[in-house]
Amino acid sequence: MTALRITDLVFRWPRQAACLDIQGFELAAGERVFLHGASGSGKSTLLGLLGGVALPQAGRIELLGTDITRLSSRARDRFRADHIGFLFQQFNLLPWLPAIDNVLLPCTFSARRRERAGADPRAEAERMLRHLDLQPESWRKPAGELSVGQQQRVAAARALIGRPEILIADEPTSALDAERQQVFIDLLLQESAAVGAALVFVSHDQRLAGHFDRSVALHEINTAATESVT
Ligand SMILES: Nc1ncnc2c1ncn2[C@@H]1O[C@H](COP(=O)(O)OP(=O)(O)OP(=O)(O)O)[C@@H](O)[C@H]1O
Ligand SMILES: [Mg+2]
Structure with missing residues (x-):
């Protein structure tokens, strides 16, 4: 089973050269991939x-x-x-909503x-917050009153609740020091393995x-980036 398959993808922002030109990229079900690239490279x-959220x-x-580019925008939102x-x-x-209710938001948007x-x-939600090391006294606080590291774990629990098959994380550790980064990534990997998410x-x-099953540089798969560099 393939979680993700990109084929002959081209994307450009208005009035700009192609930002992404990716012939092929695949992710197996449950596979955890690290994708890196310079700032502005199109991650x-x-x-x-x-x-x-955008269409190629x-x-x-x-x-x-499911080829999501062929879905109506409503069906894409649902997917x-x-x-x-x-x-x-x-x-x-x-920020005004208690941490635990932030975690539960995906369950209000999706019956699945x-x-x-x-x-x-x-x-x-409580089990996930506990597993992510967020103490019960924080659960009912408005999310905006939590520390950055606590907010990050609330956001991770929200992404993971209801076992989505695909998990997408955009630089979620950049606000943390090196030691907390490691701990957070290990927790994220553990939890994504537990729910079977790619x-x-x-x-x-x-x-x-080093924490991930596979590491990919965006410029290895994106020929648009290679062209703009050379
Ligand atoms: N909303 C937008 N409208 C027009 N151009 C955009 C928009 N968002 C990004 N771009 C352009 O697309 C290119 C890639 O940007 P992107 O945000 O994907 O990079 P990134 O790899 O995520 O960078 P970073 O590591 O800094 O987050 C940049 O040249 C940027 O100017
Ligand atoms: Mg970015």
Whole structure:
């Protein structure tokens, strides 16, 4: 089973040269890949395409066997809510909402995620927060009142709840010191293995590569980037 397959993908931002030109890239189910590249090389752009937030000018993006470029925007939104956990660099938590309710948001947007979170999604959210080392006294605090490291773990629990098949993480560790980075990545890998999710973890920091099943440089798969460098 293939989690992700990109074929002949071309994407350009308006009035710019092609940003991405990727002939082929694949991710097996449950595989954890580290994708690195310089700032401005197109990492976040690629993740936006994988999440169906933007559409390529050409090519196919198959997630779990569905070419999301051929879906209506409504169906793409649904597919994303049902199957993809997103972990953003800036977390994108709702600051006034208690931490635990931030974790539960995907279960309110997707019946599938709610079902896969078990009989009691709130208990599942608590289990994940506990496993991510967030103490119960923080669970009911507004997310905006937590430390950066705590917010990051809330965002990770939100991405993982309801066992999405694909997990996408955009530089989620850049706000942490080296030691906390290691701990956080190990937790993320453990949890993604526990839910069986394929993981695309993006960073410019190549030192993190050793934790993952496979490491890929964006310029190895993106010929648009190679052209602009030479
Ligand atoms: N919304 C946008 N509109 C127009 N151009 C954009 C937009 N977002 C990104 N770009 C351009 O696309 C290119 C790739 O940007 P992108 O954000 O994907 O890089 P990145 O690899 O994620 O960089 P970083 O490591 O700094 O996060 C850049 O040249 C950037 O100027
Ligand atoms: Mg980026």
